Amino acid sequence: MRQSAPPFSELLAGCRQSAVHLEMRDHYDDPDEAPRVAAWKAGYRPNPDDRSTWWRPWLDMVAETVSRGVLIRRARIISEPVSDYTRYLYDGTFTNVAAGEDIRWLPRRQASDLALPGNDFWVFDGRLVRFGHFSGEGAYLGDEVTDEPSVAKLCADAFEAVWDRAIPHAEYQV
Incomplete structure (x- = not known):
């Protein structure tokens, strides 16, 4: 059954084994992120030795989730040559x-x-799917979740097919 998604923090908090995310866009127009992208374009880079310069609270949620033994994997399908936004993500x-x-x-x-699938998605514990919906310009339009087994299998299989071909971050160069 498809329904509006609960807050992302709830989805991660309820996760027990794995969370996988497939991103398929070359640009996301997130107003909260716009200042970070503008700063990056002006030459700013997060300091590897100063976690206070990193994106919060997302990274804190990830660290807490992983500390509970949950495996979090993200695959990004990207066009090459890469967009400026993809360079920003990569950096x-x-x-x-x-x-x-x-x-x-x-x-x-x-x-x-x-x-x-036609939309970016997260799959939590192989059973719950959260689809993100975006405009053609990359503006976030909302999301929905489903626990339909056939949809969860479709998304999990698609993620694994991408994951098997994808290049680990440490080996990929933009």
């Missing part, structure tokens, strides 16, 4: 990795023969 991904996420990158041309 800050070390913070996600330090918080406990495992992240991989898949060039879009290597995903052409994969069957993928």
Whole structure:
């Protein structure tokens, strides 16, 4: 059954084994993130030695979730050459990795023969799916969750197909 998603913090708090996330857009227009993107374009980079410069509270939630034994993996399907936004994400991904996420990158041309859902998604414990909806310009429009087994299987299988081909963050170069 599809319904509006509860707060993301609740979804992670209820997670016991795994949370996987597939991102398929080259740009997200998040008004909360706009100042960070503008600062990055002006030359700012998070300080690897100063966690207070990192994106909060997301990274704190990730670290807490991983400390409970939950595996968090994120795969990003990206166009090459990469967009400025993808470069921005790439430059800050070390913070996600330090918080406990495992992240991989898949060039879009290597995903052409994969069957993928139409929206970005998270799958929690292989059973609950949260779809994120975005405008053509990348503005966040909302989300929905479903626990329909066939949808969870479709998304979990799609994620694993991408994950198997994707390049670990430490090996991928933009």
